[in-house]
Amino acid sequence: MKPIWIVDDDQSIRFVLEKALLRENLPTRSFTNPRDVLNALNAANDDNGPQVLVSDIRMPGGSGLELLEKVKEKYPGLPVIIMTAYSDLDSAVSAFQGGAFEYLPKPFDLPKAVELIRRAVEESQREEVAEERMAETPEMLGQAPAMQDVFRAIGRLSQSNVTVMITGESGSGKELVARALHKHSTRANGPFVAINTAAIPKDLLESELFGHERGAFTGAQTMRRGRFEQADGGTLFLDEIGDMPFDLQTRLLRVLSDGHFYRVGGHSAVKTNVRVIAATHQNLEQRVKEGAFREDLFHRLNVIRLRLPALRERKEDVPMLTRHFLQQSALQLGVEPKRISDAALTWLGNFSFPGNVRQLENICHWLTVMAPAQVIEPKDLPPEVGVIAGDSVALPTPATPATPALQESSPASVAAIVAQADAPTAAPVSPISGGGWELGLEADAMALLATDRHDVWDELTRRFESRLILAALAATRGRRIEAAQKLGIGRNTITRKIQELGLE
Structure with a gap:
């Protein structure tokens, strides 16, 4: 990771x-004045630049606000935290207009300062991942006639601010379309929020x-820019707009009408220049008839309207x-x-994918971690897709992929899963149903207990923790902090476990 x-x-x-x-x-990496920072930035590249910049607001030889302005020219996505004494609060608020991530009042509480910096690091890493995806990954894939119609529509809308x-259904790729519309528009150099x-x-x-303004409500200790301000000059993507509360729809309508709005607790109108792209999986006409959405x-x-x-x-x-x-x-x-x-692709082709492209992507992450061999066969596919039942495909009711038996090649484990799926009244394998991976665990435990080993607990715990951590890392694209949060453990715990289990 790059330094703070x-x-x-x-x-x-x-x-x-x-x-x-x-x-x-x-x-x-530390500096005593803004001049040295600017010299270091000029000599830096994308690999050795800062991950986060934490700067005092008043220093000999330059101002933190001036430094913020110049840093944002070179690294517009870099989170900058401004440190200030309480007497400098007005200047700190002004810093937000220049794009500061947050301000840190002096004297500060050290644990809170570290937590703030860590939040800035996580934000920076998310931005880096998003930029890498937009730069290196094809925006959208599809040869089907329905997708070609979508591509043509994106092309026609590229030079418009409409x-x-x-x-489209959940998981069909609505945000990808929104990003493509932004990338190919005249606002491509502006932010996508x-x-x-x-x-x-x-x-x-x-x-x-x-x-919101400072003091607008309990806990509002600083002024905060909202998404409309953050997206000024660019594109704001409002996903699942059909679920927006009715009273907020009125405020949104006003912004769309004249481009002005008020921060919560504010008395001065803020002007913003934003292109809005909205998305929903709901039938908005029906929501209007029901009185849940403003006509x-x-x-x-x-x-x-663009349907995916x-x-x-x-x-x-x-x-x-795939x-x-x-x-x-x-x-x-x-x-x-x-x-x-x-053969495995044929199996996937017979699946209805209720979760759409997002579900297929998650299945591929699951297979990358869980499939035992380098070539994926039908038997390696997760239970939600279906298992071989004679010469036919038994497709259970779609469910979240269940964790496989702890030992990839354990015949008892595989037999337990297949036996359950082949049962006449087979239900989806569920982690809390008492079947599936638990049957495999029991079979593995019985096999080990029948030997002279005296470390059965440690052995099975190691396998279980390894699979659980790898699955969490696959689900979060390798982001350890997010994986730890999903597992309900601390970031230090997951780092230690990865080292102990040899998962580096």
Whole structure:
């Protein structure tokens, strides 16, 4: 990871932050004035530049605000944290207008400062991953006629600022289309900001969209820019717009009408120049009839409607997408890409994919970690896709892929799963159903207990933890902090386990 750059003329501040960050395995590089920082930036490249910049606001030889402005010219996506005394609060608020990530008041609480910097690191890493994907990965794949229609529509809309409504089932790739519309538009050099309106609690959504002033509500200790301000000059993608609370729809309609809005607790109108792209999996006409969605907002958003086909409507794209996702998954995990047999592709082609392209991508991540051989055969596919039952395919009700038996090649484990799937009233294998991987675990335990070994607990625990951690890393594209959060363990715990289990 690239270092955290600390800029402060106070040696004690630099020393305290350096030691605290090094304890968190975060490398640092310190400077005493903005001039040295700018010289270092000019000599840096994408590999040895800063991950996060933490700067004092007042230093001999330059201002932190001036440094912020110049840094943003070279690294517009770099999170910058401004340190300031309380008397400098007005200047710190001004820093947000220049794109500061957050401000850190002096004297600061060290654990809170470290947590703030870690949040900035995570934000920086997310931005890097998003940029890499946009630069290196084909935006969208598809040879099916339905997808070619989508590509043609993106081309026609590329030079327009018209509002677009993207409809389609969950997981069909609506955000990819929104990103493609942005990338090929005249706003491509501006920011692309996405927000899922269904994923944010109603009480927080207004602040997320429009920002808030300091003291607007309990806990609002600083002024915060909302997504509309962040997307100024670029594109704002409002996902799952059909779930937006009714009272917020009125505020959204006003922004779309004249480009002005007020931050929560604010008294001055803020002007923004944003192209809005909305998406939903719901029937908005029906929502309007039910009184859950404003008709005037519907017509304002529904200028151009672009429908994305479900994956079951473009089955001819499944082989291409599968090979692509297997390549991507292997690249993210640093392993050799797995190949997939024609028979396994046929099995996938017979699946309805209720989760669409997102579900296929998750299956490919699962296979990269779980499939025992380098060539994926039908028997390696997760239970949700179906297993061999004589000469036919038994497709269970779609469910989340169950964890396989702990030992990849254990005959007892495989037999247990196949036996359950072949049963006349077979139900999807569930981690809490008492079948599937638990039967495999029991079989493995019985086999080991029948030997002279005295480390059965340690052996099975090691296998279980290895599989669980690898699955979490596959699900999060190798991001350890996010994997630890999903598993409900600490980041230090997952790092230690990875080392102990030899998963590096």
